[in-house]
Amino acid sequence: MTTDTTNSSRTRGILALAVLALPTLLVAVDISVLAVALPTMGRELHASATELLWMTDSYNFMVAGAMLTTGAIADRIGRRRMILVCAAIFAIASGIGAFATTPELVIAARGVMGLAGSAILPASMALLGGLFTDEKSRIQAMGAMMTVFLGGMAIAPFVGGLLLAHFWWGSVFLMGVPVMAVTIAVVPRLIPESKADVPAPLDLASAALSVFAVLSLVFALKRAVNSGFDSSVLVALVAGVVLGTVFLRRQATLAHPLMDLGLLARPRVRRTLAALFLTALLMGGTSLLFNLYLQEVQGLSPLDAAWWMLPMMVSMIAAANLGPWLNRRLAQRTVVVSMMSVMTIGFALYVVAPASAAGRPVVATGASLATFGIGAAFPMLMDGVMSSAPPERAASSASLAQLSNELGIALGLTVLGSLGTVVYRARLGLPGSTAEQSVIDGIREGQHDPALLASVKTSFTDAFHVAGLVGVAVMGVVLVLAARATRETPAPSVVESQHTELEELAA
Known part of the structure; x- marks a missing residue:
């Protein structure tokens, strides 16, 4: 009986790891797959060079900028619930992006996808910690998750090229819909909810400060690489440092900091x-x-x-x-x-x-x-x-x-x-x-x-x-x-x- 229980628990853990890897794989693919479709999108949407750049960066900016906030929210409302909600948001935004008719709509859809993706990664890692309580098993589970993430980034150009060879550019967005649909259907069956025993209230001011501080810093750094150090880089850099300083000082005064x-x-x-x-x-x-x-x-x-x-x-x-x-x-x-x-x-x-x-x-x-x-x-x-x-x-x-x-x-x-x-x-x-x-x-x-x-x-x-x-x-x-x-x-x-x-x- 003990052996059967152990085997059942192990199988359940492995299946849960596989399920968590699904949305993680998609988030990884979406980080780099758009680069393959950009030339086609530029021609068909009549996008400028700046708009093409923002189609890529809007996703990456939101992944980085919102991560602290979405991680804190996941701790409060439940990590499994956070994955389910964000999987639905990711799927809807993917569908909108697939059928977008203007560059602005693509940029907005990518930004929302990045926001959802920023929550999926830390919530998945946190759930792994609860599923694999032994340190050695937990580390190996994280290694498996990292393998999936890196594999997704590696195959992204090939996946994008294959889709573009047979379908229109929107197909690189649309592939997110079935993956997230499977995630929504299976996650509640295999993964127990996990959250703080006594959820602390979310400080909205801290959330806003963290998002805009990180966004400003990342924008300044990426802008400096692409266009050199200009006035917009200086303004964004100063804003990021100031907002980040205010954020840190605020955390020191709160009973329940972000x-x-x-x-x-x-x-x-x-x-x-x-x-x-x-x-x-x-x-x-x-x-x-x-x-x-x-x-x-x-x-x-x-x-x-x-x-x-x-x-x-x-x-x-x-x-x-x-x-x-x-x-x-x-x-x-x-x-x-x-x-x-x-x-x-x-x-x-x-x-x-x-x-x-x-x-x-x-x-x-x-x-x-x-x-x-x-x-x-x-x-x-x-x-x-x-x-x-x-x-x-x-x-x-x-x-x-x-x-x-x-x-x-x-x-x-x-x-x-x-x-x-x-x-x-x-x-x-x-x-x-x-x-x-x-x-x-x-x-x-x-x-x-x-x-x-x-x-x-x-x-x-x-x-x-x-x-x-x-x-x-x-x-x-x-x-x-x-x-x-x-x-x-x-x-x-x-x-x-x-x-x-x-x-x-x-x-």
Whole structure:
């Protein structure tokens, strides 16, 4: 009887994990699938370049901006209920976007989809914490969820291309409707409700401050990458800092704050969030330079460059499962520090990549090692934040960890992108020339000037080397943070490692 009960409980947990993965997969696909459809949408909707940019950014902005608020709401009204409500909103907005006749309607639909998506991710992570109470099983479940998320982002261009080959552009939106319909039908049958025992009232002023503070900061960072540092960037940056400061001060005075500042006072949480932020900063910034290196310095087409990027995606997906598996057999500190060391080696390879064709396998290997390292460590780092929070704030803590990643990526694009530009221009040494503006302009100008073309490629490669050096230096800080954050995590026993739910599933 006990064995039957255990098997039934395990099966139910696995099915619940699969159900939670459905909306997570769709949210991941929607982050990048629109890029494939944008050219077609631009032609058929007569959209301007600015409108096309907002079609993409409205989704990403709302995912980042609303995450703290939607996570807090999920803790109060119930995480399962939050997923059901937001799945319905996502499906309706997807349908509206699919049949939109103006760019403005698409932008609005994408914004609403992003708002719903911002709630689904942290609520799902919080529910996992309740379904898998054993730390090892919980971390492996998070690894499985991360695998689904990364897999969704990896297949998005292929899914989008397949749909566009047979249907109209709205099909990339419409695929969300059946997925969310299945979620609404199945989630109540498999997943119990989970929320704070005594739900605290939601402070609307704090919610508004958090949304507009994060939106302003993310807008400023993304605008700086796309258009340079102008007056709109300065205004948004100042607004974000001011609103964020007011938000934090308000949390310190409330009996039931939207964000528990006491969580940040815990050394493990503080160090883990810092490690997540810094690794996201490096991954976001170097990914921009990595793409430019492949397409501009190496002269690869977008499709050829994608093939050189494929090992990176495969390694990250594999690592998301390997990390939790190692965590069952080794001390968590050993696993995390080892994986962060692998990530450091990846950035070190960027430092030695040549401008010649021999650089392609070097940077591909470097990117694979970097993504492998963070992919393996991320489930443990994520659990380090969530397990430190009280149960009534599970979704809020998951939102905080996810927000650290979002802000890190956005800041990395700005900081390392700007640093790369400064180094490129200094090494090129042609002030006032068209080639100085960017490596793209330099490659274009050098098509009929072999000497200039070689100089442009060498100068940008030097900039890539500097970004790699920054990566190695910052990873030194991350290694210290990760080691101190996980030093109190005990090593699992052999018996414990042989009797866990998800390991038996893998077998």
